[in-house]
Amino acid sequence: MHLAQRMSRLGTETAFDVLARAKALEAAGRDIINLGIGSPDFRTPENIVEAGCKALRDGHHFYTPAKGMRELREAVAEDILARRGVKVDPELVMIVPGGKPTLFFALLMLADVGTEVLHPNPGFPIYESMILFSGAKPVPIELREENGFQFDPEAVLAKVNARTRLIIVNTPANPTGGVISESALDQLVAGLERYPEVYILADEIYARLVYGRARHHTLLAYESIRERVILLDGWSKTFSMTGWRLGYGVWPRELISHAERLQINSNSCASAPVQVAGIEALRGPQDSVARMVKAFDERRVAIVKELNEIPGFSCVAPQGAFYAFPNVRGTGMGSKALEKHLLEDVGVATVSGTAFGAFGEGYLRFSYANSLENIREALRRVRGALQPA
Numbered sequence: 001m002h003l004a005q006r007m008s009r010l011g012t013e014t015a016f017d018v019l020a021r022a023k024a025l026e027a028a029g030r031d032i033i034n035l036g037i038g039s040p041d042f043r044t045p046e047n048i049v050e051a052g053c054k055a056l057r058d059g060h061h062f063y064t065p066a067k068g069m070r071e072l073r074e075a076v077a078e079d080i081l082a083r084r085g086v087k088v089d090p091e092l093v094m095i096v097p098g099g100k101p102t103l104f105f106a107l108l109m110l111a112d113v114g115t116e117v118l119h120p121n122p123g124f125p126i127y128e129s130m131i132l133f134s135g136a137k138p139v140p141i142e143l144r145e146e147n148g149f150q151f152d153p154e155a156v157l158a159k160v161n162a163r164t165r166l167i168i169v170n171t172p173a174n175p176t177g178g179v180i181s182e183s184a185l186d187q188l189v190a191g192l193e194r195y196p197e198v199y200i201l202a203d204e205i206y207a208r209l210v211y212g213r214a215r216h217h218t219l220l221a222y223e224s225i226r227e228r229v230i231l232l233d234g235w236s237k238t239f240s241m242t243g244w245r246l247g248y249g250v251w252p253r254e255l256i257s258h259a260e261r262l263q264i265n266s267n268s269c270a271s272a273p274v275q276v277a278g279i280e281a282l283r284g285p286q287d288s289v290a291r292m293v294k295a296f297d298e299r300r301v302a303i304v305k306e307l308n309e310i311p312g313f314s315c316v317a318p319q320g321a322f323y324a325f326p327n328v329r330g331t332g333m334g335s336k337a338l339e340k341h342l343l344e345d346v347g348v349a350t351v352s353g354t355a356f357g358a359f360g361e362g363y364l365r366f367s368y369a370n371s372l373e374n375i376r377e378a379l380r381r382v383r384g385a386l387q388p389a
């Protein structure tokens, strides 16, 4: 077999490997609690399911325009205005199958051999994987526990040079649950005004999942860099729709036709009935989202408390998304070894911090997209297993 050379540069998302290993153990009769995968455990709200079913019955089974149905792009623009206070031209919105394609397209069109892309580390693993695939050099932005996993704007700006094409910013963040403050974004943007060639990918897929006093601040709100911001968002996390595959990008005017060409060459368009369901999700009642956010917040409080009671663990409270990222150095075990031990011997699926980049060593990601009951039972098992003899 002669695989193309580029395939050797493509990584993966370990959460999917953990899911497969957990399923295999379950198939062999083991009782596994899955705190590995980042998929909400709630059912998609009934009004959205009904809209999707009705769309099929109504005959929505053809191609749509490549950028997506006009009505859905308008609904996205309305939603951005209502929630982020930013006016967006629906012509610059492109609907895609999930959150990932917007990232994929941004890297395919901007990154190249000899260029650099800055990305958070620990961060969503597909960033580094796809940067490498594009041929560009991944330049990690280290996120530190001491700063609540926020980046230091000065340190980010110090890494920008003539080869930099794109900076990826993720808030609220996977895997840390960190939410970037408005003042950190202000500083970053002020610095980026000196680099008019650099694009910014704002991955805000967890924008509605923020807790306590934390607030989500969007990079799209900054006029001075507006023409260089690509916004990534979607339905997966907010509406518990990970398997439906629906997301969107808001593109700078000079990039939208390139994004559309990439879409025509790959997906043609997002699924038609799923797009109709997406309209209902945005324009229909929002009470189920509010209920999910409330439930996540309760679990967040519980998981942080319980994690801090485990010998060798310490956990800062995440402010957004649905992940806790405790420091596990006190156990004396490496992250990967601990992940394996907890899955195979304790029956709890988690993801090693190293799956999110080298700076994730010493941490473990627990997804709290699972019931309070399962979370409590999982952490009871972990505490029992790590209790000094």
Ligand code: PLP
Residues within 6 Å of the ligand: 038, 097, 098, 099, 100, 101, 124, 170, 173, 174, 203, 205, 234, 236, 242, 246, 247
């Ligand atoms: N961006 C971040 C930060 C994520 O955590 C994820 C999913 O885990 C995605 C993008 C991709 O979302 P989707 O499943 O909709 O492609």
